[in-house]
Amino acid sequence: MKRIGVLTSGGDSPGMNAAVRAVVRKAIYQEVEVFGIYNGYSGLISGKIEKLELGSVGDIIHRGGTKLYTARCPEFKTIEGRKKGIAQLEKFGIEGLVVIGGDGSYMGAKKLTEMGFPCVGVPGTIDNDIPGTDFTIGFDTALNTVIDAIDKIRDTATSHERTYVVEVMGRHAGDIALWSGLAGGAESILIPEADYDMGDIVSKLKRGHDRGKKHSIIIVAEGVGSGVDIGEKIERATGLETRVSVLGYIQRGGTPTAADRVLASRLGAYAVELLLEGKGGRCVGIQSNELVNHDILEILDQKHSVDQNMYKLSQELSI
Structure with a gap:
């Protein structure tokens, strides 16, 4: 392979720029030309493609969001849309594609691979x-x-002696809620992967109040339901003053942590290695701190699950 492309698709995430940088610089190190595709699959169809040089990805490793931008593209879900995308790739002489994104982005990479164009997710x-x-x-x-x-x-909950419900992102996955709740000492954590009993939550809050506890934090993943509705139920059932904070899109942005920058750099470079080895239809990851790759078709057939032992631990520590 002498030319590869890279795009970001779906919701943005901190570290995408670091991954783009790794793809570009690893490829150039291997004497391979790299083309950036702007606005995801939408830009692929419309031909928003340009060659990237070393300087094109300078000063972006610490920036949130994505230099290549991202967009939803219903047209790419059709066979006609994907044919337009492949035609653009062929027009620029691009022989392989790195797709950075979530499950929807992986689906697009899978479809392109099935049509004979090698992709790595x-x-x-x-x-x-x-x-x-x-x-x-x-x-x-x-x-x-x-x-x-x-x-x-x-801090505010303590000062005002209130119960706070904090709604975080996670429509189908409770990892943000579970990990932040455990690290933040939340009294209860509600995630899509586990049933919850409002009676148990209320009883825990009342027990805490009876022993002199002045405040409580409840973490709710958005996939469980509205934090506002849950907050109202808690206040009615306990009589405790309750407030709700919906964090929203603040969770998507910001300077990536060192861990995300390193992870993105490792995975981006590894994706290039696979393409240059002629391995398309793969997706990369990290397991037990080792780089791994899987058949992208098999990964899309699997279902994400949270660490149930961690969820059990969060319940044990919040008695």
Whole structure:
């Protein structure tokens, strides 16, 4: 391979820029030309493609978001849309593609691979919901953003002797809620992968209040339900003054942590290595701190799951 492309797709995540930088510089080190595709699969179809040099990715490793931008693209879900994308790749002489994103981005890479165009997926999503890797790019940064918010909210909760419900991202995955709740000392953590009993939550809050506890923090993943609705139920059931904070898109942005920068650099470079070895239709990840790759078709058939032992631990420590 003498020319490869790189794009970011789906929701942005801190560390995507570090991954793009790694792809570009690893490829150039191997004397391979790199082309950046702007605005994800939408830009692929419309031909928003340009050659990237070493300087093109200078001064971006510490920046959140993605230099290549990202966009949703319903047209790419059609066979006609994908044919347009491949035609653009062929027009620029691009022989392989690195796709940085989540499960939707992986699906696009899978479809291109099935049509004979080799792709390698790099897991970039704050939700940490891609099977085949212990961590995804952006998760650690989002986690630290949430923990910082929890610490600040706890100061206010203590001062006013209130219960706070904090809603975090995680439509189908509870990793952000679970990890931030455990690290932030939350009294209860509600995640999509586990049933919860409002009666148990209320009883725990009342027990804490009876022994002199002045404040409590409840973490709710958005996939469980509205934090506002849950907060209202808690206040009605306990009589304790309750406030709700929905963190929203603040979790997506910000300077990537050192862990995310290193992870992105390792995975981006590894993706290039696989393409140059002629291995398309793969996705990269990290397991037990070792770089791994999997068949992208098999990964998409798997279902993400949280660490149930960690969830059990969070319940034991919040008695």
